[in-house]
Amino acid sequence: MLYGGDYNPEQWPREVWEEDLRLMAQAQINIVTLNVFNWAALQPDEETYDFSKLDAVMELVRTNGMKVCLATSTGAHPAWMAKRYPDILRTEKDGRKRKFGGRHNSCPNSLTYRKYAPKLAAELAKRYQDYENIAAWHVSNEYGGECYCENCEKAFRVWLKQKYKTIEEVNRSFYTAFWGHTFYDWDEIVLPDLLSEHFIDDTGRERTMFQGISLDYKRFFSDSLLECFRLEYDAIKRYTPDVPVTTNLMAVYKGLDYQKWARSMDFVSWDNYPAPDAHPSAVAFCHDLMRGLDGQKPFVLMEQTPSVTNWLPYSRLKRPGEMRLLSWQAVAHGADAVQFFQIRRSIGACEKYHGAVIDHAGHADTRVFRETAQLGRELEQVGGLFLDGRTPAKAALLFDWDNWWAVEYSAGPSVRIKYLDAVLDYYQAAYALHVPMDIISTQDALEPYQAVITPLLYMVKRGYEKKLQDYVRQGGNLVVSYFSGIVDEHDLVDTGGYPGRMRDLLGIWVEECDALPQGEQNAFSCFGRRHPADLLCDLTHLEGARALGAYEEDFYAGMPAVTVHTYGEGNAYYVGTRSDQEFYRMFLERVFSQAGIQPLHRAPSGVEVCVRENAGGTYLFLLNHTEETKTVLLEREYEELLEGRTYRRQEEIVLERKGVRLLRAVE
Amino acid sequence: MLYGGDYNPEQWPREVWEEDLRLMAQAQINIVTLNVFNWAALQPDEETYDFSKLDAVMELVRTNGMKVCLATSTGAHPAWMAKRYPDILRTEKDGRKRKFGGRHNSCPNSLTYRKYAPKLAAELAKRYQDYENIAAWHVSNEYGGECYCENCEKAFRVWLKQKYKTIEEVNRSFYTAFWGHTFYDWDEIVLPDLLSEHFIDDTGRERTMFQGISLDYKRFFSDSLLECFRLEYDAIKRYTPDVPVTTNLMAVYKGLDYQKWARSMDFVSWDNYPAPDAHPSAVAFCHDLMRGLDGQKPFVLMEQTPSVTNWLPYSRLKRPGEMRLLSWQAVAHGADAVQFFQIRRSIGACEKYHGAVIDHAGHADTRVFRETAQLGRELEQVGGLFLDGRTPAKAALLFDWDNWWAVEYSAGPSVRIKYLDAVLDYYQAAYALHVPMDIISTQDALEPYQAVITPLLYMVKRGYEKKLQDYVRQGGNLVVSYFSGIVDEHDLVDTGGYPGRMRDLLGIWVEECDALPQGEQNAFSCFGRRHPADLLCDLTHLEGARALGAYEEDFYAGMPAVTVHTYGEGNAYYVGTRSDQEFYRMFLERVFSQAGIQPLHRAPSGVEVCVRENAGGTYLFLLNHTEETKTVLLEREYEELLEGRTYRRQEEIVLERKGVRLLRAVE
């Protein structure tokens, strides 16, 4: 299994390089990501490329028997380029043209960037095409941000024309009849920004007056950056067609439709920087989301910090064992490589207090290095066993960037609606039940799953209701939440009664929706308990479904809060309000049970359970996220891989605080 | 009585129109406001006007026997116009030129806007001049916002020149000797904005370094928009001189001096969107403020939501009966028409989740529609009785936009000073006492009133002190609050001791003023009780007045907190600090009692009492704003109009939760 991280020799004199390679070997590190931010050095002016220093690094790495993940350095352009071609600079959403600085700083619709970024990728691929130790190409870095320059505005019009063909269709989709915003010519369309349709509300949120155009800008800008990625991808493939190409993603990054991106990437990789107080299930969710981008195939953990994350408000140390636990959690969820940012801590600029394998002290005698080396030994010992292992799931959770954008642009019914909250409500409950779920897109098939959950399915793209109907009709179990089935892909409401095109499937009519201010709650009873009703309360009429619980307060007391509709061979559930984890666990336990889905393994609270399967066997991962010792009663016979001993069925296995147990089922 | 609302057929196919008219008839709706945002459709390019679709709608409405409130569509300009004539776009207070988007988006000093907006109004008036069912013209929509463009800057200089004649007088009025800001030429004057004299303080408030110029900008910009209104008004009157013309106001909207505006409007109309947690008296205040703009004549409730207000943070449903209660509250305060925004819920853009008579479900079988129709029947049954009814008040409350602007621009003594708070302190107390007050401007006569309250009369315009003196001398009762009598109309302090030109009238000298931070209070005793002293404590010396209460704490303990001065035949009260509602009720009860003012009727807390009188009789409105049943012991014989039964004197009348009783005094 590959183990390593970002390494920036360009920040250090050559004499340090040798020492670094010695220390890396000591930590079992076998791959380095090179050349992430090096454009200015590689191309000192418009006509010159200078690879001499990189050549030396590449040679040194090769002769030391290490692999390379070779980046293209296009995540930040050179200062001279910004001065010579200002079109490469981005423009803020309030119209301010940026100057040289930072990263994520190139306009993706800049002709200069589209010329010189792929050219650099091509030059690199050409020069190093014969280096057999290049494990992968790493294009740019953490694509993101936005631009509102004139070139983007022009490109947006072209993008719209390709999508809509006629200006009339644009007007219909953007609903420009409202407020008389009708366009008669493509050139009348301006980007939706803080100078046109957007504004910042009292709570600091950016909002829009026309959701349709704002949604299309999100799609357009995600596509714009994706085109830049593809240009580099194609340039590289001309020289090294067999080396896989990726870029490092950021999991729940709202700006880019990663599900669309993954279709252009050879494999998925991502950077994991959880806040110290993040729930383990939130990290698990990120892994599963990333794994789901590419058909549940293994992915690469491209970056994590060995200790502190310096750009968070507080650089809390990862406690002893935490980095190891998080690393094995990644593997348990499908990672086939574990990498750090970064190998050696920089001494200047804004990341110099970020964690590193080799600290400012410069030697191996640190807690962090020792923990890194320990993990290196473990990965060396058993990591290879898990490679290409799949993580079988009988339930699926729908995640959809379009929905995320749309529901959070919605003007009403509540500023407290957060797409991720709604998704995590269900994810966290299934996690607590030890039921793994695949995170799927609207393009993925539903048939493989015995249960499908579609939280906050506000937007139902044309035809998706058919997919859901077919799934349930054929015996599937579907869970739909409040504020679902409202609009189509243009954010235009489906008239005729909510939840629109899903009304028939769910057997209900939602007449009204009451938004509860922060601090106010209603309640409903279900499964013999009283649960809180928060955020929104749908006022629902039964039209074939039956109620599983009803509101207890206010003028709509007695109306259904949770319903189930038998549809064909399956069941369609509707949860018309937001509740707490206790409810979601009880509810999903019932849904999963009726769908015939069992937990992976019983385990106490705080212990995460994962499974990977490959040709070599079935692996059970037990991860103790707590500070206490935990015990798991094994349900079958297992071999613990690090200890090398066998546990019998019904034997107890003990996990120390932050402990990890890697078990192979004995056939 | 007219009953209806905004209707936007331009958002719907023709087949929907007929259904809408059928449903409107079912709800007793008899008027629609048309053409509010339609400019782009009516004028697809610079040379063409196309009324074909509007013609069809107008015909359909006429043939269905309904009235029209015809808007001019100039509340948002077409996209093509913004592209062709960028001078029509506004500039932000931080200098950013806007692009096309939103509404309130035209610069009132744009020559393009001043050419084409009145031209459109004229074209409309010309085309539809023979439609006898046009009940009123509705110019633009909710005028507001600001602009800081170069055209505004030039117009501001002209406005100043007309006002001040000489640059020396500008310097004196703006107090430019401070910091050496002396102007020698008109063209040296720049708009007061975030690039010149304004800044945002740590609490997020916009503040100014020179109050004089900032005040004049407020006046100038209110006048600039008013000129736009007048241009359209005049254009319309050339064709339909007998149809009244209005624009929809927004009650406590700070940006426009509505008292000045009302003098150019044929009648007042306004849009009522209270937050769900607004106190009923705050809504009552808005009605009374709007009624007071035009000499206490009836007004039109141009917009309210049938259910949710989607641009608030939480779209809380109006509970059953709430919309009815708020509608009758409007009538009780002087409304002669009740209208909604909107008839049919749009399916796109930022108001698609705002309440509507016809919901996305598209039919009449909804709670909201049923409540709308019930109200329609009631208005049909008895609404006409109240038309042109006046609301007699023996007390008056001064409200002055100049004061609002000035006191909130003041640098010191406290960031917690809010003009509306000070006004509502008194309004709410009188409301609780069931004593109606007219809201008057500084232009209105005081003689009609037995008591006049002038909260936070920080600015005393030259000569107004004389008006107050005359009023009290002839027997009036005047109440003045803390931080009053400080400046003239240029925000220049009257030297010689506070409260300046009112010192003689009030018989006091305020030597100092202590500002209390949030959370700190002093106290004073008055009328046998101890009351809190909050916000500001004036350190007051008696000069003819006598103390009604004195501070109890701090080094100024013993100094008067509340005083009264016998002046001529009347009394001038001074309340030198801010207290709580208990105090204000006790205080006003005493003032009103001494002034010979009685409550309209006794009623329990939570029940609002209003009276309207016209040739047909005297009407008593009882409005139960609570969730409990309330009982009122009637003080004379009344006929309840909806029930059609008579209640004897001393008989109890019962109001259910949110209940309304409409009583006609039996002569």
Place this chain on the structure above:
Amino acid sequence: MLYGGDYNPEQWPREVWEEDLRLMAQAQINIVTLNVFNWAALQPDEETYDFSKLDAVMELVRTNGMKVCLATSTGAHPAWMAKRYPDILRTEKDGRKRKFGGRHNSCPNSLTYRKYAPKLAAELAKRYQDYENIAAWHVSNEYGGECYCENCEKAFRVWLKQKYKTIEEVNRSFYTAFWGHTFYDWDEIVLPDLLSEHFIDDTGRERTMFQGISLDYKRFFSDSLLECFRLEYDAIKRYTPDVPVTTNLMAVYKGLDYQKWARSMDFVSWDNYPAPDAHPSAVAFCHDLMRGLDGQKPFVLMEQTPSVTNWLPYSRLKRPGEMRLLSWQAVAHGADAVQFFQIRRSIGACEKYHGAVIDHAGHADTRVFRETAQLGRELEQVGGLFLDGRTPAKAALLFDWDNWWAVEYSAGPSVRIKYLDAVLDYYQAAYALHVPMDIISTQDALEPYQAVITPLLYMVKRGYEKKLQDYVRQGGNLVVSYFSGIVDEHDLVDTGGYPGRMRDLLGIWVEECDALPQGEQNAFSCFGRRHPADLLCDLTHLEGARALGAYEEDFYAGMPAVTVHTYGEGNAYYVGTRSDQEFYRMFLERVFSQAGIQPLHRAPSGVEVCVRENAGGTYLFLLNHTEETKTVLLEREYEELLEGRTYRRQEEIVLERKGVRLLRAVE
């Protein structure tokens, strides 16, 4: 002793001037600061200077026997100049060019400003060179703010070239290898602002991606304004070489390196506007900081308010006696003059509600005037005795603007790190112990002191470690805090283990640093008590030092929290975490005791003790900052100067609330 304040006759008609002088005499005022904001009047256009009005004022002041502090009026430029030469206007950090308005409004790198500001100073000096009553020149006013215009950008490049000579050295110092920001040409360098390397984070702080360039901008801009000061200084000295020249500073103003500035000023003066809730020690700190700028020589209190400070959120009145107490506190800390802003309260613009000696009432019969006059009599009676008195201190506290800038630009380890907090932690403890400290810069000698405290010495400029080593080796006692010894003057980390070049001196190695979120604490025991460990916890290894206390919780329990290292003849203490005042007092008591430093005098809590010494004797100031009566048991025989009586050793002296006792030690 000089006593007076800012006086602005240009805001008043001539008839008021005579009355003002009469009132000033009544209050024993003997100096006025004139001409602070008068440029527009003195230079009505580019070619004309008009001193007629100032001549009259100067004559009147002279004939009334008063001194003048004559300002140059260059703190705000005329409107005509901004219109004619827009280069004089500043540009915001987000790129917005300002328009005319405000003050602090001139770009220091504007050629126009650099031409006309010194020219005005020269014209003034020339005209009034024969006025023997000019006590001092007052250049501009409260220099501050920032500018990011093109002229500043060009000047920044020149400044960098002079500092670094080569672009390679710039790249090294700015660490541009990170993110590939390498510059190849000076013109590629742009100012670090919100359009380039800076951004606003979620907490509203302005942060940078490259600390090196941001630090240099701070230095550059401080130098730019200093050059403007020097130009005026030199212009004045050509005509009045013997009159001292100053400008009024603002104590803890982050923008300007006052330690560098003071080397160009003839004496230090500053403006004291404490918030009403400021701790007396925070005010004391400001005095000591200002005194320390110029080698602990006396300074001038140039401005304070007689009563309210109107630009604070709440204009709380200074209670009776507070202004007097604060004035004597200034004298006790080294002030040789006491002045107010302002003599007469203005009637317009944004400071009209700021306190003044002569209020809007316009006469002397006010509490504030009476207190001013009382202080005037006291100063007249005894003020002269203290002139040129020094304030002997055996301990020193290091304060360094570079460190302030650097540590608060740091990306990690905690957003809660505040330089002033760390400095005040120690200052306040010493204040409570009645041990005076000199505030020194990195340029000052350490030998005079028996103890030196260097809070948050994050940046150790090259060579300063040697100065500290020499000091301790020769017997000094040094206190160093957490997060110290990290970087050099370019904010580049010293590798090899923290605290870098101080590791040897302190005898420790800090391996890691744990940042605690708001609300979390660790603890350590020391001196027999348990103390909180907050903010940061350094994980420290002993390398020669010994532990004085160890952490009690978390995985680093048992590691040293506080250490001391015997080094040569002295001791080097390290406090590796932040604690509370109780700890700092206990700790400093021990450090001072071991260093042989005794309190000035015992006194109860809330009573401040200060000493000044001059040729005339040794003066003890007792200042009661509380609202209670306090008693001090005198440790020797003293004469109380205001009472004129003598107190014996061991006699009790009583201080009323806010009371002051001025004692001369009887020899």
